[in-house]
Amino acid sequence: MTVALGIDVGSTTCKVVAVDARGGIVTSRLEPAEPRLEEQASRMLAAVSAEVDGDGDAPAVATGYGRRLARGADRQVTEITCHARGVFGALGHGGTLVDIGGQDAKAIRIGDDGRPVDFAMNDKCAAGTGRFLEHTAARLGVEVPDLGARAVAAPAEETITSTCTVFAESEIISLIAKGADLDAIIRGLHRSLVGRIVAMARSVGVIPPVILSGGVALNGGVRAMMSESTGHPVVLPPDPQLMGAYGAALIAAEAA
Numbered sequence: 001m002t003v004a005l006g007i008d009v010g011s012t013t014c015k016v017v018a019v020d021a022r023g024g025i026v027t028s029r030l031e032p033a034e035p036r037l038e039e040q041a042s043r044m045l046a047a048v049s050a051e052v053d054g055d056g057d058a059p060a061v062a063t064g065y066g067r068r069l070a071r072g073a074d075r076q077v078t079e080i081t082c083h084a085r086g087v088f089g090a091l092g093h094g095g096t097l098v099d100i101g102g103q104d105a106k107a108i109r110i111g112d113d114g115r116p117v118d119f120a121m122n123d124k125c126a127a128g129t130g131r132f133l134e135h136t137a138a139r140l141g142v143e144v145p146d147l148g149a150r151a152v153a154a155p156a157e158e159t160i161t162s163t164c165t166v167f168a169e170s171e172i173i174s175l176i177a178k179g180a181d182l183d184a185i186i187r188g189l190h191r192s193l194v195g196r197i198v199a200m201a202r203s204v205g206v207i208p209p210v211i212l213s214g215g216v217a218l219n220g221g222v223r224a225m226m227s228e229s230t231g232h233p234v235v236l237p238p239d240p241q242l243m244g245a246y247g248a249a250l251i252a253a254e255a256a
């Protein structure tokens, strides 16, 4: 039986999760973000509610950058609180959580009781987010889901020095013109992204295990380099892209 719903209105994707009384995921939906986020949030909440919430009275919490647009939710809770709650609910332990989404990234130190102890966020610069890889993948003619495996298997690594997505693209163009190996460029791009992310994580303290969430957690190259760079194992919750919505649903269930 569904007891609560959570919606994460992200900058790149919109996610809805329904949980039962034991905190198990009953159903979920994920769609690319549409220009009319408000309509999309209402439609997705209504669809999940019609699917699993017989009486239509399950409480709902909204999170994410567009959380105020989710009119069907009973209240809004910050992404930091929801991601920490979701990851703690899924894994049952704390650590340093790094969430890398499409247009922002955050590092959250989660205490042993599941509460966020400290956090840092980058929502100002695309270079430390999923957008960096998306943009450069498009330039290289590679699909985003294929990037990680190519970075891991690359026989060499090119150094990308630009600290900006736009300049990194110029750097890629000149590397290609010099005949550099495509996979070595891809590996260098991952190194650049992970360097930024790890610097942000260090600002809140890297307490193992390092936990990854958000859509970019699906990238095996980022996972491998995060582990290499921090010297700690990297743990992935099930459904890493749903952790914000899952945490929101757990908070809605607890409040009810």
Ligand code: ADP
Residues within 6 Å of the ligand: 009, 010, 011, 012, 013, 014, 100, 101, 102, 103, 104, 129, 130, 131, 134, 144, 145, 146, 213, 214, 215, 216, 217, 218, 219, 241
């Ligand atoms: P937000 O919550 O900020 O809207 P998400 O957490 O949904 O963002 O993450 C979106 C990002 O995840 C995008 O940059 C996208 O390229 C990346 N992504 C999605 N699926 C994959 C995949 N299979 N492999 C690698 N990256 C992915």
